[in-house]
Amino acid sequence: MTLLMFFVWLAVVIAVSIALAWGFRAVATAVTQGEMQRALRNAPLTAAFGMLVIFVYLVVAILAPMIAPFPEREVVGSQFMPWSAEHWLGTDALGRDMFSRMIYGTRNTVGIAFATTALAFLIGSVFGLLAATVGGWLDQGLSRLVDVMMAIPSLIFALLLLTIFGTSVITLIMVIAVIDSTRVFRLSRAVAEGVVVMDYIEAARLRGEGLVYLITREILPNVTAPLVAEFGLRFCFVFLSISALSFLGLGIQPPTADWGSMVRENATLITFGDITPLLPAGAIALLTVAVNFVVDWQLYRASGLKE
Amino acid sequence: MAHVWRMIAQRLALGLLTLFVVSIIIFGATELLPGDFAQAVLGQAATPEAVANIRRELGLDQPVYMRYFDWLFGVLQGDFGTSLAQRGRPVTDMILSRLGNTFFLAIYAAAMAVPLALTLGVLVALWRNSLFDRIANSTALSAISFPEFFVAYILIFVLAQSGYFPSMARMPAGADLGEKLYRAFLPALTLTLVVTAHMMRMTRAAIINLLASPYIEMARLKGMRQSRVIVHHALPNAIAPIANVVAINLAYLITGVVVVEVVFVYPGLGQLMVDSVSRRDIPVVQAIALIFAAAYVLLNLTADVISTLSNPRLLYRK
Numbered sequence: 311m312t313l314l315m316f317f318v319w320l321a322v323v324i325a326v327s328i329a330l331a332w333g334f335r336a337v338a339t340a341v342t343q344g345e346m347q348r349a350l351r352n353a354p355l356t357a358a359f360g361m362l363v364i365f366v367y368l369v370v371a372i373l374a375p376m377i378a379p380f381p382e383r384e385v386v387g388s389q390f391m392p393w394s395a396e397h398w399l400g401t402d403a404l405g406r407d408m409f410s411r412m413i414y415g416t417r418n419t420v421g422i423a424f425a426t427t428a429l430a431f432l433i434g435s436v437f438g439l440l441a442a443t444v445g446g447w448l449d450q451g452l453s454r455l456v457d458v459m460m461a462i463p464s465l466i467f468a469l470l471l472l473t474i475f476g477t478s479v480i481t482l483i484m485v486i487a488v489i490d491s492t493r494v495f496r497l498s499r500a501v502a503e504g505v506v507v508m509d510y511i512e513a514a515r516l517r518g519e520g521l522v523y524l525i526t527r528e529i530l531p532n533v534t535a536p537l538v539a540e541f542g543l544r545f546c547f548v549f550l551s552i553s554a555l556s557f558l559g560l561g562i563q564p565p566t567a568d569w570g571s572m573v574r575e576n577a578t579l580i581t582f583g584d585i586t587p588l589l590p591a592g593a594i595a596l597l598t599v600a601v602n603f604v605v606d607w608q609l610y611r612a613s614g615l616k617e
Numbered sequence: 618m619a620h621v622w623r624m625i626a627q628r629l630a631l632g633l634l635t636l637f638v639v640s641i642i643i644f645g646a647t648e649l650l651p652g653d654f655a656q657a658v659l660g661q662a663a664t665p666e667a668v669a670n671i672r673r674e675l676g677l678d679q680p681v682y683m684r685y686f687d688w689l690f691g692v693l694q695g696d697f698g699t700s701l702a703q704r705g706r707p708v709t710d711m712i713l714s715r716l717g718n719t720f721f722l723a724i725y726a727a728a729m730a731v732p733l734a735l736t737l738g739v740l741v742a743l744w745r746n747s748l749f750d751r752i753a754n755s756t757a758l759s760a761i762s763f764p765e766f767f768v769a770y771i772l773i774f775v776l777a778q779s780g781y782f783p784s785m786a787r788m789p790a791g792a793d794l795g796e797k798l799y800r801a802f803l804p805a806l807t808l809t810l811v812v813t814a815h816m817m818r819m820t821r822a823a824i825i826n827l828l829a830s831p832y833i834e835m836a837r838l839k840g841m842r843q844s845r846v847i848v849h850h851a852l853p854n855a856i857a858p859i860a861n862v863v864a865i866n867l868a869y870l871i872t873g874v875v876v877v878e879v880v881f882v883y884p885g886l887g888q889l890m891v892d893s894v895s896r897r898d899i900p901v902v903q904a905i906a907l908i909f910a911a912a913y914v915l916l917n918l919t920a921d922v923i924s925t926l927s928n929p930r931l932l933y934r935k
Binding site for chain 2: 316356458459461462463464465466467469470471472473474475476477546550553554557558559560570573577580581583585587588591592594595598599601602603606
């Protein structure tokens with residue numbers, strides 16, 4: 311019977327999501343104007359759903375202390391209390407309020423993943439653009455280095471580096487950012503290669519412009535679009551790998567509320583038929599699905615494909 | 618035939634070179650430690666004598682390149698050094714029993730995922746823009762976005778709860794194949810679900826790309842049956858992209874295996890690696906990282922060789 315119930319619930323969830331997405335699109339179309347309104351009106355329901363989810367996560371992350379009924383790290387009850395009116399999602403292995411930790415987790419997990427992605431983009435695009443612009447031995451050296459780094463599976467590489475540097479949030483951010491920046495390097499270098507050979511770059515070079523001017527004023531504006539689309543996808547990868555590492559106990563460390571480690575700490579409950587530990591995992595999944603839906607729509611729009 | 622062998626030999630040499638450089642990175646990463654290895658293992662409170670002892674024991678008083686070649690020659694003879702956490706236990710011992718388990722799980726998952734994904738991929742490519750395609754695509758996109766442990770726990774919740782399959786994949790020593798397949802079913806299914814989604818989407822993209830080419834349109838316009846167009850005209854040219862897709866996704870299994878093994882307490886390399894990372898047992902982590910990296914390089918190499926073999930233009934390149 312469990313299996314049947316599972317599918318019934320799945321159907322209900324999908325129906326509700328479709329309704330919410332439709333409603334969100336209607337509201338969004340009503341409050342925006344011009345170009346933006348036209349784009350939103352033609353957005354598929356999946357994209358509308360994605361935007362709704364991202365919007366909700368943002369609000370929750372920003373307003374976390376106001377929404378959460380209990381503090382993030384305080385023991386407020388006995389261990390593993392069931393769901394109740396006071397503790398909506400019960401309490402965890404130490405007696406902290408699950409619902410409040412879920413809310414603070416939005417801020418911590420998503421914030422750290424976002425910071426890591428931003429750092430990866432900073433490192434990757436700076437070196438990628440440099441390699442494309444300067445060329446020669448710098449390009450060769452950096453490209454071969456990236457090739458070799460990409461020959462090691464990223465999670466395995468991250469585990470190796472975490473063994474060496476120990477596990478803390480700062481090392482976690484640095485390690486994941488460096489590993490992920492190799493992918494950004496590839497993309498930004500490839501895109502910039504196409505721009506560097508343009509006549510206006512030649513003209514700027516002949517004018518005697520410096521390297522910094524060339525990169526920031528001439529090349530960067532012409533490579534932003536693909537990099538922005540890539541940011542969404544990269545964020546998903548980074549978010550998933552940080553969650554995986556936290557789940558393995560090697561990422562974000564307690565007592566910080568974080569979705570990956572919350573699943574790990576409360577996993578035993580699943581064998582007793584309690585779905586509470588699935589909720590943080592579901593929260594991770596929901597956000598990545600949402601970002602993917604939006605990126606998919608943006609890529610489709612950018613490619614100009616029509617059915 | 619000679620040029621085929623030459624091409625394969627070239628690729629192999631390139632793969633070996635890559636592995637060599639990878640081994641330098643895996644070994645050299647420890648040199649990035651501020652201070653050194655012995656200090657890091659013992660912590661701040663260690664006495665200078667203890668640090669000096671460990672340093673001698675590990676050969677840290679030798680120059681880097683000497684230690685690297687010592688390690689490399691050891692590895693080539695199947696000796697990965699000794700564990701730091703369990704004093705004196707050879708790393709090879711710890712790895713050997715688990716290596717088989719991990720490969721068993723990966724092959725099990727691949728055997729389920731590859732046929733399933735390829736069939737689904739071809740089907741959605743054929744019926745593209747239909748309702749089936751849309752549903753399959755959204756499901757796949759969602760499945761890709763799920764963390765492995767989420768999929769794993771959902772399966773535990775749904776299947777293990779109802780008692781169909783065990784949620785803890787302990788492998789008794791004397792188990793026969795059927796027993797092993799039964800016990801490893803949930804971990805393998807988790808990996809299958811995650812990998813299938815990726816593979817299906819990539820297969821779909823590869824085939825749609827092909828179906829858009831003029832010679833397929835020509836075959837259709839001749840009045841050829843749809844099935845014949847696919848089997849005789851599209852598939853031979855799809856081998857290269859599909860081989861790539863399969864290899865990339867099998868390589869993806871390598872990372873997936875780590876998380877899944879931890880969820881199901883499966884006695885494999887991934888779990889050993891995670892335990893060793895938290896114990897900072899560097900020799901064990903290095904050994905396992907090298908094994909996984911070798912498998913990864915080898916898979917990519919195979920895909921490269923297959924796609925070259927299937928494409929005469931690449932094979933007879935001047």
